[in-house]
Amino acid sequence: MINHTTNGGNGKGGVSLNLDGVEREELEVDVLLVGAGPATLSCAIQLQKLAEAKGLELSVLLIEKAEDIGYHTLSGAVMDPRAIRELIGDDWKEQGCPTEGEVTFDCVDWLTGSGKVRLKGPFVPPQFKNHGNHIISLYQVVRWLKDRAEGAGVEVYPGFAAASVRYDGERVVGVQTRDAGISKSGEKKGHFEPGMNIVAKVTVFGEGTRGHLAKGLIDKLGLAADKNPQVYETGIKEIWSIPAGREMFGKVIHTAGQPLGTSGYGGGWIYGLKNDRLSIGYVVGLDQGDAKLDPHAMFVKWKQHPEIAKLLEGGKVERYGAKTIPGGGYYSMPKLQGDGFVIVGDSAGFVNMSRLKGIHLAMKSGMLAAEALVEALAADDTSATKLARYTELFEASWAKQELYKVRNFRQAFAKGFLTGSIDAGVQMVTGGRGLVARRTMSPDHEHMQRVANSTATKPRYDDGLSLDKLTDVYHSGAVHEEDQPSHLVVTDPDICVTRCTEEYGNPCKDFCPAAVYEWPHANAGDAKSAGGVVINASNCVHCKTCDVADPYQVIEWTVPEGGGGPKYIDM
Missing domain, CATH: 3.50.50.60 (FAD/NAD(P)-binding domain)
Structure with missing residues (x-):
């Protein structure tokens, strides 16, 4: 050398x-x-x-x-400033660290069929109290x-x-x-x-x-x-500009209830940014089990709820992104x-x-x-x-x-929303123990049920409030060199066109929030002769949902050429 x-x-x-x-x-x-x-x-x-x-x-x-x-880099994002104070100093803001501003209001909304029940003030669960935290763009930070x-x-x-x-x-x-x-x-x-x-x-x-x-x-x-095993949620995020006068700056709203209800773990967020903009998003656990679970579709349904729709009315999407979140804890x-x-x-x-x-x-x-x-x-x-x-x-x-202190939090919800909610309450008074000393949980892909049991439906899409996946991918800025080997590797394609088609209905076409996986074939025979799934790798936003949720674990996410991927500017 x-x-x-x-x-x-x-x-x-x-x-x-x-x-x-x-x-x-x-x-x-x-x-x-x-x-x-x-x-x-x-x-x-x-x-x-x-x-x-x-x-x-x-x-x-x-x-x-x-x-x-x-x-x-993608996050909601509300930042607890404890670590940055230790790293930079108590004057971290004065030294120039960018922040949208300190949280001035927080609440939790339970979305019903057409309305909401709001928890605010002393009724906000402790983990959702955000006074003293800062709304940020993690890209800028x-x-x-x-x-x-x-x-x-x-x-x-x-x-x-x-x-x-x-x-x-x-x-x-x-x-x-x-x-x-x-x-x-x-x-x-x-x-x-x-x-x-x-x-x-x-x-x-x-x-x-x-x-x-x-x-x-x-x-x-x-x-x-x-x-x-580590367990994951997929979070979908958009940045919106909204008409002036809605006074959302500094507000933090988390939602539960519709559209997921009590069928799985998840919920939404609304964070008020400067200049009449919002960070909005929806998170859903990948252990939900429905073979047709579509986090992006769930996000669209959430935006279509009357309480969210009236907040976004007259606004427009500026940015889009998606990522998985490791939720398993300690x-x-x-x-x-x-x-x-x-x-x-x-x-x-x-x-x-x-x-x-x-x-x-x-x-x-x-x-x-x-x-x-x-x-x-x-x-x-x-x-x-x-x-x-x-x-x-x-x-x-x-x-x-x-x-x-939250070591059993996410695992409790694997037993159902009601069990999880009760256990979460018990954990708050038992230092994180809850009803079981150490809860366990199976990997997300093992929770997937046969497609015959699916109850998931798709929302209607339009050019405004309810963008489809391809339109949202455009707002992610995702770009890859087209003429390169796919960074999404299917290690056993035969499983995709035989067992997966029959057992799970090829869920990759649903759970991917970027329309990467397509099954345009009429039947498994046609798919096999055509080479199986069509992989639109250039759409990929690097969220890793496919790597996590594939029921056979034959999809392997690897890196594309350097420089490829989304551009989460100001996200």
């Missing part, structure tokens, strides 16, 4: 020949962070702060698959954090999609980024550019929800042994570290589903990881034993205390 100093910083680089016979550039750094979300950016900022205090000079690189920082990280000496590379983890035995030694310039048929095009091998003393995996590298890492190393979190790596944020399940909040927990996870990393790097020991300090710090933190 020929070492040289890279143009961008103090990492070392060279060229190496891989087992696939492709000559790849190799870059060596001390710390590699994968994904540019609140967890990794907080980790990078805290890492440099602590390293400077110890007199350590580190080469730190953060790579992100999106074309630009923030494009793949992560871009601000990126500037802070770069100012501290962190190299930030957008448009670099990490395709695979590189191992030395069971030790993680870095990642390989995805090749660019390969056609759908697998041929190298004229602008072929091989992926880069990035070698690191320690790698921080913060890819967000259902991160595909973290997923493989957890499976390979058994990091979730003796844990509850008992579903994998082991947080191993030889040469740590896992942070949504990839590790740092979400309080009871509060519908994860930003502050993601940030705290990154900060705790940074403390452990600095100690390990100072000792020149990034083994699993040394990095176990991360788990020790988490277990002693307020983040653990918060998650432990």
